[in-house]
Amino acid sequence: MTNKSTEDYLKHIFWLNRLVEKVTTKSIADRMGISSASVTDMIKKLTHNGYLIYEPYYGVKLTPRGEKLAIHVIRRHRLIESFLVTALGYAWDKVHDEAERLEHVISEEMEFRIDQFLGYPKFDPHGDPIPSQDGVLEESTLLPLSQLDIGESGIIQRISDSTSLLNYVGRLDIALGTRLAVEAKEVFDGSTKVKVDNKKVLHLSRDAADQIFIKSNSQKKIIKKKNRGKENA
Numbered sequence: 001m002t003n004k005s006t007e008d009y010l011k012h013i014f015w016l017n018r019l020v021e022k023v024t025t026k027s028i029a030d031r032m033g034i035s036s037a038s039v040t041d042m043i044k045k046l047t048h049n050g051y052l053i054y055e056p057y058y059g060v061k062l063t064p065r066g067e068k069l070a071i072h073v074i075r076r077h078r079l080i081e082s083f084l085v086t087a088l089g090y091a092w093d094k095v096h097d098e099a100e101r102l103e104h105v106i107s108e109e110m111e112f113r114i115d116q117f118l119g120y121p122k123f124d125p126h127g128d129p130i131p132s133q134d135g136v137l138e139e140s141t142l143l144p145l146s147q148l149d150i151g152e153s154g155i156i157q158r159i160s161d162s163t164s165l166l167n168y169v170g171r172l173d174i175a176l177g178t179r180l181a182v183e184a185k186e187v188f189d190g191s192t193k194v195k196v197d198n199k200k201v202l203h204l205s206r207d208a209a210d211q212i213f214i215k216s217n218s219q220k221k222i223i224k225k226k227n228r229g230k231e232n233a
Contacts, residue, residue: 014070022059057127078124127158146209153181160211
């Protein structure tokens with residue numbers, strides 16, 4: 001049986017492996033908000049237990065065993081978020097912290113029953129894919145809003161699971177299914193001027209535009225980094 005610390009480390013390393021070329025002790029420490037010394041000690045333990053491969057100058061990578069467990073934790077997290085929104089009426093920007101706590105303690109039986117109760121959902125409330133029971137996590141083929149050119153438009157399919165971002169876009173009446181059309185892009189600060197559902201016009205910061213993912217009407221671009229954005233689950 002694994003503990004919360006092991007699961008948290010593996011989940012964060014899983015996402016870092018998809019966001020950066022080399023996962024270092026410092027990058028793990030920065031993401032988790034802990035000291036590099038603590039990370040070094042934990043890397044040694046996880047490597048000894050067969051969850052990680054660590055090579056100096058090449059960074060940290062998950063073993064198949066480590067990746068399987070990380071994906072399982074992500075599955076539980078996203079199922080819990082879906083249950084909290086669907087069954088208990090939580091707002092989508094209030095579920096992350098609850099799911100962070102519960103993902104480590106629910107049983108296999110409860111995980112199965114939640115999945116069954118929800119009708120085996122494919123996506124969580126933020127549009128993130130829920131890994132299948134056999135550990136398959138579909139890679140995103142969506143584009144960050146920041147990559148759309150002026151004149152392009154599309155439907156929001158995913159928004160990064162960040163409490164502050166979700167609260168922000170919620171106040172702007174932006175949600176999954178909202179259509180955004182890019183009207184202008186500011187060179188100075190990277191902000192994007194968009195028309196929302198062919199009605200009001202908004203200016204979104206580069207940070208927000210990087211974390212709003214679109215199914216574009218003319219999606220012919222290739223995303224260099226899959227799952228780009230600030231993954232939290």
